[in-house]
Amino acid sequence: MAKKWVYLFDQLDEARSYVGGDWEGVRGLLGGKGANLAEMTRIGLPVPPGFSVTTEACNAYLAEGMKFPGEMWEQELAALAEVEKKSGKKFGDSKNPLLVSCRSGAKFSMPGMMDTVLNIGLNEETVNGMIEATGDPRFVYDLYRRLIQMFGSVVMGVPDEPFEEVIAEFRDARGAKSDTELTADDWKGVGERFKEIFRRYCGIDFPSDPYEQLRLATEAVFKSWNGKRAIDYRNAAKIPHDLGTAVNIQTMVFGNMGQNSATGVSMTRNATTGEKKIEGDYLMNAQGEDVVAGIRATLPVEQMAETLPNAWNQFVDITRTLEQHYRNMQDVEFTVERGTLWMLQTRDGKRTAQAAVRIAADMAEEGLISREEAVMRVTPEQVDFFLHPQFNVSSRKAAIEEGRSLAAGLNVSPGAAVGVAAFDADLAESWAKKDGKKVIMVRPETKPDDVHGMLAAEGILTSRGGRTSHAALVARQFGKPAVVGVAALNIDMGQRLMKVGDKVINEGDWISIDGTTGEVFMGQLDTVVPDISDPWLMKLLLWADEFRRLDVWANADYPHDAKRARAYGARGIGLCRTEHMFFQAERLPHVQRLIMSNDPAVMRESLDALLHFQREDFAGLFRAMDGLPVIIRLIDPPLHEFLPSFENLLSELADSKVRLQHAASLKEIDDLLKKIEENERILKSVEALHEANPMLGLRGVRLGITMPELTQMQVRAIFEAACQCAKQGVDVHPEIMIPLTCHVNELKKQREALETVAKEVMAQERETIDYKFGTMIEVPRAALTADEIAEYAEFFSFGTNDLTQTTFGISRDDAEKGFLINYVQNGILPENPFVSIDDKGLAKLMQTGVELGRTTRPTLEVGICGEHGGDPKSIAICHRLGLNYVSCSPFRVPIARLAAAHAALKERGAGGHED
Ligand code: ADP
Ligand code: MG
Ligand code: MG
Numbered sequence: 025m026a027k028k029w030v031y032l033f034d035q036l037d038e039a040r041s042y043v044g045g046d047w048e049g050v051r052g053l054l055g056g057k058g059a060n061l062a063e064m065t066r067i068g069l070p071v072p073p074g075f076s077v078t079t080e081a082c083n084a085y086l087a088e089g090m091k092f093p094g095e096m097w098e099q100e101l102a103a104l105a106e107v108e109k110k111s112g113k114k115f116g117d118s119k120n121p122l123l124v125s126c127r128s129g130a131k132f133s134m135p136g137m138m139d140t141v142l143n144i145g146l147n148e149e150t151v152n153g154m155i156e157a158t159g160d161p162r163f164v165y166d167l168y169r170r171l172i173q174m175f176g177s178v179v180m181g182v183p184d185e186p187f188e189e190v191i192a193e194f195r196d197a198r199g200a201k202s203d204t205e206l207t208a209d210d211w212k213g214v215g216e217r218f219k220e221i222f223r224r225y226c227g228i229d230f231p232s233d234p235y236e237q238l239r240l241a242t243e244a245v246f247k248s249w250n251g252k253r254a255i256d257y258r259n260a261a262k263i264p265h266d267l268g269t270a271v272n273i274q275t276m277v278f279g280n281m282g283q284n285s286a287t288g289v290s291m292t293r294n295a296t297t298g299e300k301k302i303e304g305d306y307l308m309n310a311q312g313e314d315v316v317a318g319i320r321a322t323l324p325v326e327q328m329a330e331t332l333p334n335a336w337n338q339f340v341d342i343t344r345t346l347e348q349h350y351r352n353m354q355d356v357e358f359t360v361e362r363g364t365l366w367m368l369q370t371r372d373g374k375r376t377a378q379a380a381v382r383i384a385a386d387m388a389e390e391g392l393i394s395r396e397e398a399v400m401r402v403t404p405e406q407v408d409f410f411l412h413p414q415f416n417v418s419s420r421k422a423a424i425e426e427g428r429s430l431a432a433g434l435n436v437s438p439g440a441a442v443g444v445a446a447f448d449a450d451l452a453e454s455w456a457k458k459d460g461k462k463v464i465m466v467r468p469e470t471k472p473d474d475v476h477g478m479l480a481a482e483g484i485l486t487s488r489g490g491r492t493s494h495a496a497l498v499a500r501q502f503g504k505p506a507v508v509g510v511a512a513l514n515i516d517m518g519q520r521l522m523k524v525g526d527k528v529i530n531e532g533d534w535i536s537i538d539g540t541t542g543e544v545f546m547g548q549l550d551t552v553v554p555d556i557s558d559p560w561l562m563k564l565l566l567w568a569d570e571f572r573r574l575d576v577w578a579n580a581d582y583p584h585d586a587k588r589a590r591a592y593g594a595r596g597i598g599l600c601r602t603e604h605m606f607f608q609a610e611r612l613p614h615v616q617r618l619i620m621s622n623d624p625a626v627m628r629e630s631l632d633a634l635l636h637f638q639r640e641d642f643a644g645l646f647r648a649m650d651g652l653p654v655i656i657r658l659i660d661p662p663l664h665e666f667l668p669s670f671e672n673l674l675s676e677l678a679d680s681k682v683r684l685q686h687a688a689s690l691k692e693i694d695d696l697l698k699k700i701e702e703n704e705r706i707l708k709s710v711e712a713l714h715e716a717n718p719m720l721g722l723r724g725v726r727l728g729i730t731m732p733e734l735t736q737m738q739v740r741a742i743f744e745a746a747c748q749c750a751k752q753g754v755d756v757h758p759e760i761m762i763p764l765t766c767h768v769n770e771l772k773k774q775r776e777a778l779e780t781v782a783k784e785v786m787a788q789e790r791e792t793i794d795y796k797f798g799t800m801i802e803v804p805r806a807a808l809t810a811d812e813i814a815e816y817a818e819f820f821s822f823g824t825n826d827l828t829q830t831t832f833g834i835s836r837d838d839a840e841k842g843f844l845i846n847y848v849q850n851g852i853l854p855e856n857p858f859v860s861i862d863d864k865g866l867a868k869l870m871q872t873g874v875e876l877g878r879t880t881r882p883t884l885e886v887g888i889c890g891e892h893g894g895d896p897k898s899i900a901i902c903h904r905l906g907l908n909y910v911s912c913s914p915f916r917v918p919i920a921r922l923a924a925a926h927a928a929l930k931e932r933g934a935g936g937h938e939d
Contacts, residue, residue, distance in 0.1 A: 055270030057129025074274030298382025433510030441483025449477025505539030598911020724764025824890030
């Protein structure tokens with residue numbers, strides 16, 4: 025028997041058993057749209073009868089040089105005959121003709137990517153039959169011209185403009201403001217003219233044979249899988265290219281049969297905020313595409329409660345059924361034909377990050393999904409959006425006061441964006457990519473051809489379209505701030521400018537848009553990153569905390585960072601970089617004097633001054649982290665970093681010498697000579713400290729061993745601060761971290777010297793502090809000899825930035841501005857190893873470090889403090905390796921909490937599907 029290429033909507037079970045039972049497989053075979061139409065049919069919802077031609081048929085068609093695979097067409101005709109039986113109409117019949125739509129639908133929804141043809145089956149003969157059957161010639165001639173237009177543009181590639189011009193002509197001739205005023209004769213005339221256009225562009229007559237229409241439309245859907253815009257979209261959305269699309273053939277239902285008919289698109293909850301309230305647009309007396317195309321102003325869907333109360337009540341019930349059934353927020357299409365509701369599509373709805381979080385949390389509380397599933401459904405990227413820029417309040421206020429507030433539209437994708445206006449996708453892309461400009465792409469509305477420009481832009485602004493418009497969908501999916509439907513905005517593509525009243529913005533002028541509020545401003549507003557205090561996010565993260573095994577700590581150098589980290593849920597400080605404290609203006613001179621002086625008295629004086637500063641810094645941290653561990657890393661960078669640059673010193677010196685020759689007074693000569701002397705002294709120190717390869721030079725523990733005074737001062741400061749805080753009732757847990765160890769003897773020697781100081785201070789202060797000594801693991805040798813090192817370390821912290829550098833033998837700064845990008849683009853490296861832990865190499869080294877370390881010291885505490893600690897992929901690796909915690913920037917803490925929970929839940933096989 026030949027392969028089954030065609031499944032009726034009520035043959036879901038057969039499709040399911042063909043793919044071996046799982047829903048993903050069904051979606052793969054029938055496409056998302058087809059699978060859900062079949063599923064809605066199965067659970068008894070009103071779906072117009074139809075069938076799906078499989079994605080396998082599409083792939084076979086494309087593989088076989090654009091030929092239908094054997095028996096596919098015959099099966100399609102047989103299925104059509106079944107549909108005829110169900111609907112009681114006949115395809116191509118002159119009395120009671122069946123009309124169908126031909127709809128594409130791949131496994132993953134690709135909004136607007138591949139086109140649909142409605143009203144297939146109309147020709148001169150069936151038109152008359154329909155007129156007789158409905159008694160409404162105006163309606164039928166409108167359908168017919170729509171078919172010619174859609175078939176022309178979708179199947180044959182005829183542009184829309186000539187069609188639109190004809191309609192405009194007829195409107196003008198009648199003095200009509202809108203299409204609704206056109207009569208049956210007008211539409212009949214329009215249809216005739218459309219056929220001429222068709223003939224002119226295609227060189228053939230519009231196919232009057234309904235079966236020919238169906239065949240060509242089926243082929244067009246298959247071919248559209250490999251259309252440029254579909255390929256672009258798949259590339260951007262990372263959808264594989266070999267899935268193919270299904271074709272859905274479905275009985276037409278008509279939303280344009282008068283005032284008791286309508287068509288609409290809805291989300292079962294608010295896709296922007298997540299609020300549990302149906303949200304959508306609909307049009308009375310209209311056909312499908314009209315809503316999305318933004319041709320007529322749509323009405324909020326809840327108004328159906330008044331205009332079509334019965335259909336509305338049924339619709340509300342159905343949305344509940346769908347949510348219960350799919351256990352997710354749904355995005356649905358429906359049509360009401362003379363009071364009867366029909367469901368035409370359902371799929372998991374796209375949503376903003378805020379909405380995703382709220383919906384997941386709400387659904388768990390409603391009992392629709394488990395808490396585990398709720399946590400799994402939110403992605404780390406979505407949590408990241410809570411940290412996305414918003415306009416600075418005073419900057420926004422100033423803009424309003426200065427009259428730079430331009431207009432407001434629909435807030436369809438949150439976040440603030442600032443850029444220069446670009447009025448087409450190509451320009452937006454080239455300005456952004458070639459010229460490095462920040463761009464806001466501005467269009468009357470967007471089309472699938474515009475996606476590349478939208479992706480390159482900071483944000484998107486359109487004058488037309490609603491919450492379900494193409495611009496809104498794409499923006500939400502890719503997290504671009506967007507404002508759409510700004511009716512006040514007059515875009516003049518000819519002059520390349522836009523106007524609101526008498527305000528004019530030329531292409532290239534700065535504008536600012538707020539996708540959270542829908543506001544549009546002239547000029548550049550300042551942006552800020554908001555605090556995450558969203559109650560649903562908080563709830564979700566608390567659930568995540570219950571599931572994860574990894575602890576999440578933060579890297580923080582100052583008390584205010586520590587406070588923020590703690591507010592975001594950090595349970596410790598994994599890295600405080602003490603040298604940052606040395607760079608501040610009032611401290612740097614002391615550091616410089618210390619480095620350059622040979623005079624013990626001067627050195628002591630400088631150390632004392634620094635001790636005072638450091639003690640305060642540490643006390644602040646301990647107070648902020650009361651009750652939690654604080655890891656303080658002793659000085660790490662090479663000393664020359666604290667001195668002025670060699671080049672600057674040289675040019676200053678040369679400058680002084682020139683000025684000396686032209687000096688006018690003795691005083692000036694004196695001053696200059698002093699300056700030159702000072703300069704030369706510093707220059708000598710800088711020269712002495714100069715290293716060919718500072719990254720691998722005198723730094724880290726090597727520095728501490730060479731110049732013990734500095735690290736001893738730091739440890740003294742830590743313990744004095746700890747004792748002082750403890751006396752005030754603060755619960756302190758300092759952990760002293762020694763950087764860049766590569767041999768156990770380094771650690772042994774340095775620890776001995778430092779612990780002596782610690783004990784001295786505690787004895788003096790009569791306090792016992794709960795402390796640890798440990799080391800960073802930043803060079804391969806340390807990982808490879810971790811068993812030895814663990815004898816002197818109570819904890820390890822992987823400094824994966826240096827460890828990546830020393831493992832790869834790559835200097836990050838040099839690599840990232842040079843060959844590394846190339847490496848990644850050419851696939852030599854799968855990704856930038858400084859962004860995500862290299863799973864093959866680095867992870868192995870880390871594993872060795874963890875395992876060896878714990879053989880000597882089973883209680884060894886192991887964490888990571890490199891930037892990788894905030895990267896979800898790397899967090900999964902840390903989880904796998906059995907680390908105790910990850911430490912990341914305070915802003916990444918919420919993301920890390922979620923990612924750590926994901927890692928734990930995935931290991932348990934718990935889960936939830938991610939769409
Ligand atoms: P898209 O993927 O672009 O949304 P669809 O195939 O869903 O394309 O269809 C486009 C529009 O046509 C939608 O509004 C849809 O509801 C409508 N439509 C599709 N098939 C039918 C049908 N059989 N009867 C009435 N309207 C239909
Ligand atoms: Mg659709
Ligand atoms: Mg380091």
